[in-house]
Amino acid sequence: MLKTMKMSDVAKLANVSAATVSRVLSQPEKVSPETRQKVMDVINKVNYRPHIVARQFRTQETKIILVVVPDITSAFFSKVLRGIEHVALENGYQVILGDTENDVERENSYINLLLQKQVDGMVLLTARLDKNKLEELASEFPLVLACEYVDGLNVPTVSIDNVSSARKATEHLIQLGHTKIAHITGPITVILSRDRLKGYKQAMISNELEIDPAYIQESEPNFEASYNQTLKLLSLATPPTAIFVFNDEMAMGTIKAAKDSGVRVPKDLAVVGFDNIKMSSVFEPNITTIDQPKYAIGKKAMELLLMLMNGDSMKKTKFVMKDELIIRESSYIKGNKL
């Protein structure tokens, strides 16, 4: 194979200057059609490809944005991602992905990519870092939060209102006649867990239902952990008749635990999840859940990031998207009170 060509080589072959070759590539309208053609012919003939790192170095921008995800295998995030990607590609940006596997340390390490100018901007789909750190970061670099957020942090953010949607989910169970309603939260370090817990409590209190502390169980956000916490709940002296679970994957663990304990869902135990991932409508029984507008969240987040990168001004920084309660088999039996 031939040695890689550089721009000056192409220039020589085309009898023009490197400047002209550069212009042909990035501002072709500034070059006369004949010269342009001449240069393009050489480029195609020798199969020249500009050295992108050199360009990045010169222009001081990479045209790459980084999306940091807490769990790459989650069907939920992949939808958000798609929204981000579409807008990004349309605007000439590449998207690269960082998976933290729910580890704050890894979240932190991805930030270096921004600090070291390896990416032009960043969308955080997980925000577990220190508020001050994020604030400082956002003051220097284009940064947008989506899905997760930080209280009182003035950084562009796109999400749903987790408190009200959790309230809605809990109230659905209350309307079905349940009074002994438990809640399995995600890690309480994550704001989403705290907000959903808050919504659960609001619903219980405003309906004058007692909140038994034993009915609130914290769990890692995965199938197994929720399975185990559910077994715990079911073995209480007065077990709950309904459980609102932090997310759908965990709700599956809950349902499995119920089945394995001889507890029928929804007859003996109603279950509500969160996120509306694909599997929820397939799992048996189908899972009642809160649907988030995943694609729209991603799209909006990327639009905000573009504005930041372009230095546009922003009137609003918080965007709250609409969610929806989707009632399925896991909570509802036909003919039941509603």
Added chain:
Amino acid sequence: MLKTMKMSDVAKLANVSAATVSRVLSQPEKVSPETRQKVMDVINKVNYRPHIVARQFRTQETKIILVVVPDITSAFFSKVLRGIEHVALENGYQVILGDTENDVERENSYINLLLQKQVDGMVLLTARLDKNKLEELASEFPLVLACEYVDGLNVPTVSIDNVSSARKATEHLIQLGHTKIAHITGPITVILSRDRLKGYKQAMISNELEIDPAYIQESEPNFEASYNQTLKLLSLATPPTAIFVFNDEMAMGTIKAAKDSGVRVPKDLAVVGFDNIKMSSVFEPNITTIDQPKYAIGKKAMELLLMLMNGDSMKKTKFVMKDELIIRESSYIKGNKL
């Protein structure tokens, strides 16, 4: 915030040359302890961060490798990824991810990152591109295939033997006494589909079982598509009593279709999947499947890539890892013939 410091600024503050600062950062043993300390103090005080793109430009290496995945949400690939990542990080490489969503065009576009030197090497977890193209690419750049492969292509490759494992899966069904065994393949454009189909046929033929062409159905590699193809199979005049399905997610679709048609699994229909994703042991009934050593595949692939990037020689280029048939509820009933 202060304007970003560059190396020469740090040098000035520390009363040394930029060369020394550079050495402190990348070959500290070449600098006397006192100077080193002096420089480090300044670096910490002004919070200096080297401009990585400039470094990449100068050293002509990015210390980044790209992993191209056909489907980022697949639990299967995320395990492989983890193997790759561990080895990469240990050796000072960052991993970035490209998701093709099973689209050859997108696979192709990621290759530009290699051509334009934005990454030092690449692991392809999907290989649907033209053989010649891959061959040429591999002759110029460090490239490793894993999981998928291309017949007769002399590029380092790590995978299992899909033919023999598919044979094993099919023979399991035969040993259970089944004779009317169907196969739902993945897209036949993908070599994995062709090889698993081959294994299925081998098992059938060597056991003198007839292969009804209607028993072989091609399907997109997802839940819904397999669901539909299963309905088709079940509505045949003589429906199969067993189905070997291309992968686990599809097997779930198959089982769901059976349930929805009033066909009991495994009593009326035995189902075998492939990959052993996490959900397979949770789904009801648990799915009999072929386990791939996902982490080991990723690890090995990255080790090979490191060798390529270091210019080491390689005695062997094909690595076939060991798989295992895992028998669960979806195919097997206690007391049944085996």
Added chain:
DNA sequence: TTACAAATAGAAACGGCTTTCGATAATTAG
């Protein structure tokens, strides 16, 4: 025809870091 404006393309500077090469200082050997 002359004067001026617009279009086109080239020369050269520049971005921040690494590394080679050479100079000087410190150390060791004889």
Added chain:
DNA sequence: CTAATTATCGAAAGCCGTTTCTATTTGTAA
């Protein structure tokens, strides 16, 4: 104590594009 060796550091070149500034050519108007 001198000579040879080694340790330490600085000067400067170079990685490959982009962009500004300038010169030249072409086109237009009077």
